[in-house]
Amino acid sequence: MPRVLIADKLSPAAVDIFRQRGVEADVKTGLSKDELLKIIGEYDGLAVRSATKADKDVIAAAGQLKVIGRAGIGVDNVDIPAATSKGIVVMNTPFGNSITTAEHAVAMMFALARQIPAADASTQAGKWEKNRFMGIELYAKTLGLIGAGNIGSIVADRANGLKMKVVAYDPFLSAERAVEIGVEKVELDDLLARADIITLHTPLTDKTRNILSAESLAKAKKGVLIVNCARGGLVDEAALRTLLDSGHVGGAAFDVFVEEPATANVLFGAPNFIATPHLGASTLEAQENVALQVAEQMSDYLLTGAVTNALNSPSVSAEEAPKLKPFVALAERLGAFAGQMIDVEIKAVELAYEGEVALLNTRPLTAAALAGVMRPVLAEINMVSAPAAARERGVTVTESKQDDSPVFESLVRITVTTTMGKRSFAGTVVAGTPRIVEVKGMELDAPFSPTMLYVNNQDKPGFIGAVGALLSEAQVNIATFNLGRVAAGEDAICLIGVDQEPDDGLVGRIRALPHVKEARILRF
Template sequence: MAPRVLIADKLSPAAIEIFKARGVQADVKTGLSKDELLQIIGDYDGLAVRSATKADKDVLAAAKNMKVIGRAGIGVDNVDIPAATAAGIVVMNTPFGNSITTAEHAIAMMFALARQLPQADLSTQAGKWEKNRFMGVELYAKTLGLIGAGNIGSIVADRANGLKMKVIAYDPFLSPERAVEIGVEKVELDELLARAEIITLHTPLTDKTRNILSRENLAKTKKGVLIINCARGGLVDEQALREGLDSGAIGGAAFDVFVEEPAKQNVLFGAPNFIATPHLGASTNEAQENVALQVAEQMSDYLLTGAVTNALNSPSVTADEAPKLKPFVVLAADLGAFAGQMVDFGIKSIDLAYEGEVAGLNVKPLTAAALAGVLKPMLATVNMVSAPAMAKERGIVLSESRQDNSPIYDSLIRITITTELGKRSFAGTLIGGAPRVVEVKGMELETPIMPAMLYVNNEDKPGFIGALGVLLAEAGINIATFNLGRVSAGEDAIAMVGVDQAPSEAVLAKVKALPHVKEARALVF
């Protein structure tokens, strides 16, 4: 029997033709209420959506035969991914179909802001002819600061270079080689804030990027700076930006995205030289066609052959390989997540070394899982499929090596990250089928992976462990596991502490202030 797909939001007719040509039955039923959707969703193997239809827990619970949900676009806020994962439903998106359109919208907003085009249009059509009121600025020779230089950011850089602008970029994952390739000067965030005359954001919304243009950072910008956000609401402190626009410290802003959408009202509305559009970044005929065709191909491939592309919650592993690879995929992802939270500077290369029995397996999914873990802190939407492409965009060199024998363990995975400041290496194994970190900074230890952990690098001096324990106890943080490694007595040492409550920034600051502490980080898995 042919697989059945429900197209619940408006898609290009060409997508429907792809489903039919591939032998998938596609029913178009848009504008359904939640009750209507609940009544019919159980009959379908696949669900194709844009942003209107909400695949929440109730819908997923009723989707008894559902195998795949395809989102024609990037964001999947309307899909409950944890619930889908628990139900064994693969969630796919189309991360690259909107790139050119979104980049062009940012450029259009930059022009409109520089020349006050919306305001001039309203004034002129009102019969005012205020020729002297609208004094704009040229983009030529201006310094454009990119926050985020991935797929969309690099396209913006290319267009800005064509306008003869000076482009600087802040992106922790942008290598110096990739920066040269896309024609930008790589800088740290504070330098970008100090130098840029125009700032445009092209980064996903993660814990690290939320309010990246905070009140404090906005205060570091050049007087009269123009700010464009066509990426995600929440990257800029909207209240602080409004105050900057009112005072004239910020020359203008153009936003396509807001913290709360649909934005029927917003603190920025009515501000001087502020331009707003209703999340139009992906709204061109070409982009809608691209993402619709991609989602139809991806869903058809999965339903007919089991091939997984651009999945947000499923590794690219065949049914035969799954039982052997699954625990190693978990180990690789945990090691990658550990490594990703331990580096703050531009990554130049990532090497995965496989020793022992694991070296004889299909390690590509393991490498992808590790890579996704490394990139996750800065790129929230990264997954096992998209991670290699995202790393390549940023000029990160990826390498693998295999060794049949492992001196101590049956299998060992080692991840080495080279940054502009040097190398960091982490190794792990499976003990009783569960992941264990067994080496950090060349020091041996054995620690399980806990949801919340504290990493401390210190000098091996008497009293440190007691001081740390007392500090955590006073903060009401319970220690679940405590594992130590060191070079030798009195020298470099590390502590990996599993905790029941994640330490706050204030607690972390106190840990860093303890005697003999070199580095402290709160880790989340």
């Protein structure tokens, strides 16, 4: 039974989901880092919110961890590169709190426009300062969205309902999607020049850090209102304070800060500044939704291999997982075959999918094949870490697909380009079992055995008997024996599944046989 550590508070209903699905769930919240390091090695899964830090030390200590689930969107508390290099899937729940976060941004926009927090404090202090709190209407104003993904599109929908004009800056927003969500796609400088209110809805990356810098803020309309319910660090806080004090920025409302908890901040006390303590996702509905979603996603992965909302691995639905399973096994073994056959630097790997397999989600298959290719050099690699490892090493990875396969219902071919040229290997699945059907352009039909002997030779009489005699003398039993050749008397290959591991001396004697070009042990 898989074991999951729930390190931050989740709904009891989420804990029940784990247990009902057959996953052992231990709830241990408020752990110190040292306490977490002592026990994390016992678990297959780690469920967190934002409090627990799954940093590189925790990941290094997690000997059997397979998945980290973040109940929420942001994964700033998870070291994704470290998890990826160790083959741990990192998943979040990007949609469970989208409405809640979008509604909070809209609420902040209203609060700024009508100066509600300051007016409330003044009135409850016994003052009646009607003339002091002269707000603005949102009707007919231009809202500028920086980021038009899931949450941004919900804010756009609400703003359209308020009869606002919505412009959006998002490099990944297509023209068709812009029309669909009712926004005008613009460049950042255009947005800054036109927007009366700017809201941010983008993750924090190297490219988005301080996207509203001192320079950008100076280009904004005088009196602009700025709302940030996305991530601390998207706005230069010191520059914003200067512009709030000068009146160039008319007001700002922040739910997130560079340093959290934000017990002190340069923005605190600024004119028309509103702050909330990272409440964007804090509604009963959202907290319940993300907890239930992360429990379902982690259970699916641990029990069936289905991958949902992963940040470092191809997604695989619960429906796809059973169909993909035999092809993932084929791709990994075919990659392992290729990896063990190559002794020089790899430049490129191409995966070709033919027939019915081409209609499936092939990204997991490519990842599995890469893991197989690179495992002889990187022993701990798996299909999660393999694509990143290939990129780091400058290995070019490509896919091609065709609906028809001349001989088989499905065929997977892997071609590896090295400094010495190319080698190609192909396989298929028969009755749910992976088989190799082509090596070096020569056809054969062989099952994969845990230990196999590969021999490349000239097709000459006596070879089979000579190999059999050597194996017999060494007390190595033959489980399977499959042959392929170009033509009579020409290049040939032999794949022998064996029950015992041949030693180096035996392999050397096989290499010394007449007409043998190459002999090596393959392990799967």
